Amino acid sequence: MDARYKSRDIERRSLDVDGLKRSFLEWLVYSVGKDARAATRRDWFHTVALAVRDRVVDRWMDTTRSYYQEDAKRVYYLSLEFLIGRLLTNSLSNLGIVDECRQALDRLGLSMEDVVDAEPDAALGNGGLGRLAACFLDSMASQGLPGYGYGIRYEFGLFEQRFENGWQVEYPEQWLQFGNPWEFARPEVLYPVQFYGRVEEFRDSVGDRAYRWVDADRVLAMAYDTPVVGYGGDTINTLRLWSARATRDFNFGHFNDGAYMKAVEQKILSENLSRVLYPNDATETGKELRLKQEYFFTSASLQDILRRYLQHHTTFENLPNKAAIQLNDTHPAIGIAELMRLLVDQHALRWDDAWEITRATFAYTNHTLLPEALEAWPVRMIERVLPRHMQIIYEINAKFLNRTKARADGDNARLSRLSLIDERGERRVRMGNLAFLGSHKVNGVSALHTELMKQTVFADFHEEFPDRINNKTNGITPRRWLKQANPALSELITTRIGEGWISDLSQIAALRDKADDVVFREEFRRAKRKNKKRLAAYIARQTGEEVLVDSIFDVQVKRMHEYKRQLLNVLHTIALYNEMRDNPTVSWVPVTKVFAGKAAPSYHMAKLIIKLINDVAKVVNHDPSVHDNLKVVLLPNYNVTAAEIIIPAADLSEQISTAGMEASGTGNMKLALNGALTIGTLDGANVEIREHVGPDNIFIFGMTAEEVNDLRASGGFNPREVIASNPSLKRALDMISTGAFSPDDRNRYHPIVQALTDGGDHFLVTADFADYCRAQEAAMHLYRDPEEWTRKAILNTANMGWFSSDRTVNEYAGEVWDVHPVHPNHDGEGFR
Ligand code: GL7
Incomplete structure (x- = not known):
């Protein structure tokens, strides 16, 4: 082989700083087609990504080949x-060459952050x-x-x-x-x-x-x-x-x-x-x-x-x-x-x-x-788009219904509930039933x-097939959501307990003892503060708003949906604003309310809630009478990249869905792992988070799923009565309905007020308001004691090991998939 090609071949795999630098220069010229002087940040991103990709290809092929051979x-x-x-930081980090890449870029006069930021x-x-x-x-x-x-x-x-x-x-x-x-x-x-x-x-x-x-x-x-x-x-x-x-x-x-x-x-x-x-x-x-x-x-x-x-x-x-x-x-x-x-x-x-x-x-x-x-496609549509599938679905259904006990018992109501076809109104295929049965x-x-x-x-299906339903509580990858997103904290953790936690998050439990170590607490706080500064700078860039780094960063980041109850948080924000204005001499714990999330483009109520948050922010942030003790920011375009900046900086994690409605949540796990204390309902995985972090280290409030169910079964409640009996809630709602936040259009929020009052308040915002405010007060009270707050924050991080998605996929592998690890053979062409 031509020696030049051979050396290029080796270079493709080298993981040291010199090798990386040489391949960057080569990629820039020969694949991106740019001269170093003319290269943009995006060119450099493409260059680095291609060079990194080179370094995984051999191992990728080894992996695929091993699966095939076995x-x-x-x-x-x-x-x-x-x-x-x-994917750039993710790939570098999983390959273990973040520092090498940073140094190689450094030698080329480039900043790693700039290159990383050029990736969509x-x-x-x-x-x-x-x-x-x-x-x-x-x-x-x-x-x-x-x-x-x-x-x-x-x-x-x-x-x-x-x-x-x-x-x-x-x-x-x-x-x-x-x-x-x-x-x-x-x-x-x-x-x-x-x-x-x-x-x-x-x-x-x-x-x-x-x-x-x-x-x-x-x-x-x-x-x-x-x-x-x-x-x-x-x-x-x-x-x-x-x-x-x-x-x-x-x-x-x-x-x-x-x-x-x-x-x-x-x-x-x-x-x-x-x-x-x-x-x-x-x-x-x-x-x-x-x-x-x-x-x-x-x-x-x-x-x-x-x-x-x-x-x-x-x-x-x-x-x-x-x-x-x-x-x-x-x-x-x-x-x-x-x-x-x-x-x-x-x-x-x-x-x-x-x-x-x-x-x-x-x-x-x-x-x-x-x-x-729950997906239910009209039979007529499936008949037209997928005619053979419709026949097959009918056949599956007929065979199944013929065999069920319901048929034998003559229980027609049950039979029609089990059917793959919903016959009420326009006939539809119940995809959930199909998925269950198949x-x-x-x-x-x-x-x-x-x-x-x-x-x-x-x-009904559970009765028919009692062994089929099983639980697999969600998890999150500690690589992206702690190691990469939060280098300050992850480096601190590694210096204390080694790096085993990265691939076995249960090891993070070794931090439990450190909660009582005053030096560790100080360092933990320092890491959090560093992340809060990073977020404050991001907030300033995105919204122009200056926030106090030492305020409580009270964070609700997730899709905008009525059941997730951003409105409950907004009502508390307004109530807190009123209290601060009424009591200007009290020394308040400064609070920064951070929201982010997208609304489905056709979900008008969710979009109206976005407008409300922005309107409330405008009033609160420009009111000198609250002395910067309260700021409200709604960050635009929430996505994975924004989450990686926001989550490590959070003090308080808002997980406040109406109990019984959030299947699990996973943001709740990311925030707790990064040392935020949760304020939440007993919904979804919050229930298990509380079991793991301990009831003293989480702020639980509100109705339980069972109580919600009973309340709804008994015909609901009268929100007007609840509102009338709670002056701060009444005042907040009155402000919204009279246009205090929308002087340009005083009726703008009529649909929101309507939903919370005569609409019956389906999501029980008013019903949970008082208890939510109590939990918020408890959080603010605790925040005055930094040592105690930090102790609880550390216990959150230390007790979240079980929520690794490694644990989740291992459970699926053992109990659902019956698949086993394969160790790829890298003897042949692989690097190292
Ligand atoms: C969701 C749930 O709403 C959410 O609670 C859960 O954590 C997630 C992953 O299991 O799945 N279900 C759903 O339809 N979406 C979700 O995010 C869009």
């Missing part, structure tokens, strides 16, 4: 959303559900589990949020505009996906009735692969995202008849499939394009999974021993009908055998009990949520 059972995580955020935030998801999928990818790779992510390569991720005159305005998020250095396009990995058409019945070779789907439109799914670097760089897994491509039929043969433009138009239309992420968070969309997206990526993924399986096998009975397919919510649930179609129609399996294989292969995670988020395991995402699943949405 014919290991793989887990396939099917998710319409992957909220990955930026990959927002292929809405919120918790999508971020959970990203944390699971990190954990599977870090645990050495053979895990693949399958999803859609949206050209436009979640919209960019800006505030114009205090209102949310959405702009397209063009994350791919300048290319994506992390991905590998696979133009040869293409699968056809069909829509529409009709079903033809015929007799197969042995004379049995069989079906084929004909006259359908076709789109191609093309793969893009992104390596997922596990911690330590040993295992590199794959995230495979599908992009829609028109078939060649659209491109040729239409020049003469005037249909050329029509053909081009068709091509564009069919490629719209992977154009944009639906910006809904836990709400039903009811759009045909969304159904097509769901089927598109599910079908392509299943075809790919079967292709991989058939490399080692000739029959299908072993599929469940080689593939575990996890449905991230019902979005890919059509996959159950699709696998049946592939097995029965294309591979000529008997129905019962196919059904057994399908059920043993799939598992389903439910992420919400909100009725509006899976061998079904899980909720926190202990409370799983219990409620058993008692509510899946009560």
